[in-house]
Amino acid sequence: MKILVIGGAGYIGSHIVKLLKTTNHKIEILDNISTGYKENTQGLKLHLCDLSNTSKLHDILALNKFDSIMHFAGSINVSESFVNPRKYYENNLINTINLLNCMVDLNIENIIFSSSAAVYGNIDGNKPIKENFPVKPINPYGNTKAIVEKILEDYDKTYNLKYVSLRYFNACGAHLDGTIGEMHNPETHIIPIILQVASGRRDKLEIYGNDYDTKDGTCIRDFIHVMDLADAHLKALEKLTFTKKSEVFNVGNNQGYSINDIIKSVKEVTKKNIKMELKPRRLGDPAILIADNEKIKLNLNWKPKYSDLNTIIETAWQWEKTLANKI
Numbered sequence: 001m002k003i004l005v006i007g008g009a010g011y012i013g014s015h016i017v018k019l020l021k022t023t024n025h026k027i028e029i030l031d032n033i034s035t036g037y038k039e040n041t042q043g044l045k046l047h048l049c050d051l052s053n054t055s056k057l058h059d060i061l062a063l064n065k066f067d068s069i070m071h072f073a074g075s076i077n078v079s080e081s082f083v084n085p086r087k088y089y090e091n092n093l094i095n096t097i098n099l100l101n102c103m104v105d106l107n108i109e110n111i112i113f114s115s116s117a118a119v120y121g122n123i124d125g126n127k128p129i130k131e132n133f134p135v136k137p138i139n140p141y142g143n144t145k146a147i148v149e150k151i152l153e154d155y156d157k158t159y160n161l162k163y164v165s166l167r168y169f170n171a172c173g174a175h176l177d178g179t180i181g182e183m184h185n186p187e188t189h190i191i192p193i194i195l196q197v198a199s200g201r202r203d204k205l206e207i208y209g210n211d212y213d214t215k216d217g218t219c220i221r222d223f224i225h226v227m228d229l230a231d232a233h234l235k236a237l238e239k240l241t242f243t244k245k246s247e248v249f250n251v252g253n254n255q256g257y258s259i260n261d262i263i264k265s266v267k268e269v270t271k272k273n274i275k276m277e278l279k280p281r282r283l284g285d286p287a288i289l290i291a292d293n294e295k296i297k298l299n300l301n302w303k304p305k306y307s308d309l310n311t312i313i314e315t316a317w318q319w320e321k322t323l324a325n326k327i
């Protein structure tokens, strides 16, 4: 199969690209290198293109005859989406509609879409979240993902566009071989932030609220190793092209760790002290988000292999030390 990985120069996309390189599939990358890195595309054809450039995008897709698309490109910072919602509706929504329209016009039938646990918003009770729980995002970022999922549903019904929407929980960790990892700038994700404090690249960790209704008052999240995410994408695409049935899956570990759990594990792995400052709660942060992952386990024969907290922190720490040494 010939696959176009859009956003393949970024954190999650680069791990899927690395996995796809070990298969028989032919892969190319499309990216504008706005938050991704050219070095993640080495050895592969890179189409340097912004998704807002519809005519260029159309030409690339028309010329190259891809069978399937994986779409990782987007803006990912929940807090920023409150301050600059326009950026999120333009990049995550309008640009995705551009892409879907090109696909429909050119009869490209399959897409794997990077959705997010942010589509669920605040869930009543502490139960793991199933895919059929209400979709009620509480931030503009989550709204963009939820709206794209609705559009995908409509495009499937009317244009026969087939999709798998993967609702990731917290992507984390780095490749086991130490060559790629998370490198957002600015970094907003909790694990790399704590590790930057441990390596001395950041002064302190800010904790946003310790009065949530959780076991230790800090937020609880479901952390999924990026290599497990990559595996989910490959399995989702292969199943989709075989069954031609659109699906939505959570991709999570079905286990929650609090911010304090993460800090404890980082201290154990790095043997460093973590300087902290308590801040007020942030807008749009639910107390607990844990995935029910039964559906993806059953349908795709997928299960997390690297998402125990120790492997996550060990691989992310190895990567952080590489980054810290480069500076």
Ligand SMILES: NC(=O)c1ccc[n+]([C@@H]2O[C@H](COP(=O)([O-])OP(=O)(O)OC[C@H]3O[C@@H](n4cnc5c(N)ncnc54)[C@H](O)[C@@H]3O)[C@@H](O)[C@H]2O)c1
Pocket: 006, 007, 008, 009, 010, 011, 012, 013, 030, 031, 032, 033, 034, 035, 036, 037, 049, 050, 051, 052, 071, 072, 073, 074, 075, 076, 091, 095, 114, 115, 116, 117, 167, 168, 169, 170, 171, 172, 184
């Ligand atoms: N990181 C997480 O924990 C997480 C959780 C849930 C969902 N997601 C989703 O996964 C996807 C990938 O996230 P990531 O952490 O790898 O982000 P990232 O910023 O590392 O990667 C995004 C990639 O897309 C490219 N890109 C962005 N806008 C583009 C545009 N208009 N045209 C062309 N290329 C563009 C960037 O240059 C980058 O290479 C995003 O859609 C994000 O919403 C991420």
